[in-house]
Amino acid sequence: MTDFLQLTAAGLSQGSVYALLAVGLIATYTVRHVVNIAQGDYAMLAGLGSISLVSAGLPLPLAILVALVSVTLASVLIERLVISRVKNLTTLVSIILTLGVSTLLQAIMLLVWGAEARRLPAFPGEDLVIGGVSIRSQELWMLGALIVVGGGVLLFYEKTRWGKALRASAEQPVAARIVGISPAAASIIAFAIAGFVGAVAGVVSSPIYLSIWSGGLLLGLKGFVAAVLGGLVSFRAAIVGALLLGILESYVAGYVASGWKDAVAFFILIIVLIIRPAGLVLRPNAVRV
């Protein structure tokens, strides 16, 4: 039983990382209808960046802050230099483009930081032991990051005027422009949010799950699986889905074999798609006839 609870706790913390990435993916998808394959690479970039800053002598909080801001700016830069350059952004083009960005980011990380995984020092705090189950303070940081940052983005999109305007600009670009929302600005804000939440996920998870140049793709994909559970539009469903995914992975790693852990997400993806393919596409891009 203790094992079970221990695995659940680990799964929750891991799931909170997926949840943050899912939030980032949905943020860009609702505004630009782009599934950003580079989403997970933001996490790795922020992790590796802050590790370098810490080893250069910066205090941990400052290093993290600089990394978060830089990755957010990088995401905006990507939007400006690449995504916004294409006039007719079809699904095919958007996938190839963000795949190109992801590959490029990975290669840059490989050249700058090398092929080995690195670790950020753990954040301050005491480990928690409840009924024999020990929860590392870092895991609490991860859950906390989800609650603060993920919850913040959710509230921003659902409750604030600006957030609603962002969604409106995706649904009705012309109408949004008429009421004064520039699609370009909406897109920039969405990518900034995606960059920021991705970076947060990368920084809080680095002390336990490490940062490595090639790790982003898999991480981003798991975020996508969670986002799919939320139909690519619902933050809440995606967050719940991400936490469940994390827990399930943790059980597989604990009770089956750790090597198979990474396959869980894709089995879920394919099974969900087989069982309820139509239910996942909440708003099909139907042609008006």
Add this chain to the structure above:
Amino acid sequence: MTLLDKTEGSVRSKTGFWPNNRATIIGIAVLTVIILIVPFTASSSMMNIAVFSMIFALPAIGLSLLMGLAGQVSLGQAAFFAIGAYTHAILLQKFEMPGVVAAIGGVVAAMLAALLVGLPMLRLRGHYLALATLGLGFIVMIAVREWDFTGRTTGIYGFGRPEVFGISIDNNGLFFWFVAPFVIIGLILALNLTRSRAGRALSAVNDSELAAESLGVNTYSLRVKVFTLSAGFAGLGGVFYAYHVQIVSPQVAEFHVSVELLLMVVIGGLGSVWGAIAGAFIVELLSEGLRDLIPAIIPGATGEVQLIGYGLVLILVILLLPGGLYQVVRTVWAAIRGRAGRRADAAAASAAAEGAAVGEVPTRAFGGLPAEPGDAGALFDTDADADADADAAATDTGGSDLAEAALPAVSTPVPAGEPILEVRGLTKRYGGVVAVNDVSFTVPAGRIMGLIGPNGAGKTTCFNMITGAISPTSGTVSFLGEEVQGRKPHVGAVRGLTRTFQNLQVFSSTDVEGNVYMGRYRKGRAGILRGMLGLQGREQYAHEDIARDILDAMRLGDVASLPAGDLPFGRQRMMEVCRALALEPALLLLDEPMAGLSGHEREMLAALLRRLRDAGLTIVLVEHDVAQVMALADSVAVLDEGELIAHGDPESVRNDPAVIVAYLGTDAEEAKAELEELEEQS
């Protein structure tokens, strides 16, 4: 797929396996010569690149078909490559099968796997499919890495190279010659496929899936087939890889292999099979070059350093050269031809310009012919003998009574007057909004029924439910006694139910004749295999001739080879009608066919519809022009706010108080007066 529109021109049919078009023959001859001489001239490192580009050209051709033809991006092509390689290696090493059996086993395993995962996955669209294929790639990689049977991280090794016709293929040069014929045959098969019935249907699907399905194209089934075929190419590539490298490890399933394959297709030009081969060579060259170059610039760089080039090139090609190499070649080729043949073409060009100008004069109705008095009457003779017309489309239609004899064939599975379409309790709700509420009516065969109603009455929604474009919340639609509601449009279409669209759904990647040819899809039989082998030319030519005859009869013959998107609006609408008629329908649904037509054009279309009805065709039309509908239809149904408020012959509907109120929103007396006034004006 806009990318595709730019790169693919109009496609014509061909017959026979071997290419019959000059550019293709020259291309294949040049490729063959290059392949013959490369092993004699290339350095050993170059030879290595050449060998791997041949191996990877196969999965790239497959991916190019999938992306270009089926419009589906796969990020997991490496999975099928790996399945082919592993199966080959395992059959050789663990089961000691003969080489040929092991090779076939590899290809079959890849295709089976693709079929298995394709069946559920290809119901998905866009992002979902792309990321599902990416997930599949990971699953395969994890599976081969974790499974004892596949040798975990070390993989499968220690199997020999089977001899081929008693020759031991033990050097790069021989192996190159061994693979090359497979690549060339694969290329020809793929080229044949793009020009086949199935290939043209798929490119129509990329232009407008709904229109293609309404002509009887089963999109899903075609996509599954192309996906499976694409995996077959990948599997064959994997077999050659295993044969050549003699060790298969989880590396072959890694994601960057899929990226590499995607890059080959993107560089070559999406949808261009030739481009995939060129792309394979360029990517191999790039990869090898970067592996040497990067560590020289950045000391200590190891691992997959070539990825930086992949990422950059992917982005730059899509941003700056979305058509890839294929686009460059086409542009250069056009420039060369333009310079060489400028003088010769001058006369023809000016003639063409004249023709185009004629086409843009809207008063010329559907035809580019001079609008002489009586011309319209000759074309749409309302007294035409229906029986003679019905089967006349396929016959030679020369002579003075061209118009009369050229009415396209229609099918009449039900005697006139018997019900052909029955709608019962049709309802559509969107959330709390009821768009169509409990609508029931019967359409008798050989009649024209008009469906009218104010804006937002649910006319088009009704139409979409009948044709299968959307599923009803409840209710049934029986066509020829069979329930078709909630099924895809092609289900009704293959039984003879087709439609046109209020917002035109033109196949813009092909020409006018190509559009009408697609209407013949239901009448064709050739599948993907016959298409690849080029054994369907006769069938295709026959259908092209019929398409041509229909266009001639409708006075669109002069624009048959123009890109469909270049036609003026009225002619595009007429072309859609031709396309629907080419299907030889039993029931034709026209969604606002008169919208955007001039008064003259409307009259001509109305005359045509009458003649078609007299020939036995059943027609249902949604229309705003109430006066036209009243004049044309045998019965009229009126929808208002989703409810069927009246249904009967035009005269009784015209005098129905409920209808008058619905249209004018005032009390019946006043409304009637206004209605009469309106009619006088029109």
